[in-house]
Amino acid sequence: MNYEVNPFQDYESITVDELKGQANSLLNLVTEEQRPLRVCMNNGKEFLLFPQDLLAPICDSDFRLILLSAMRYAMGRNTCMPMVVADYIKRHI
Structure with a gap:
């Protein structure tokens, strides 16, 4: 999957x-x-100002468990889902 170098x-x-x-x-x-x-x-450096609410899902203690569950579920499939989940984890962690 191709993602932009600078998503902001x-x-x-x-x-x-x-x-x-x-x-x-x-x-x-x-x-x-x-x-x-x-x-x-x-x-030349940049930083972001954003509402704290945007970090709420990542700061949630169950977020790690949800990611692990998604990865375990995806690994049992013969589809592109394992790569989608792995890419998501790499982007957000």
């Missing part, structure tokens, strides 16, 4: 200086609209 390139982007000037309104935008925001640093 479609998010709206701002500079750190813009973030400093508009911090309150931008943080409200991120939390209320549940929309991630990509922040570009002067040195």
Whole structure:
């Protein structure tokens, strides 16, 4: 499966200086609209601002068990499902 090298390139982007000037309104935008925001640093590095709710499934203690169950189920099939599950795990863990 082919995945984009930079999956965050479609998010709206701002500079750190813009973030400093508009911090309150931008943080409200991120939390209320549940929309991630990509922040570009002067040195070329980037980071994401996003609502904590987006991490909830990964932080859930049962998430690991669900992934293991999906992998065990997929391994018993003669389909492309084992690769789909393995690719998902690689992308999100």
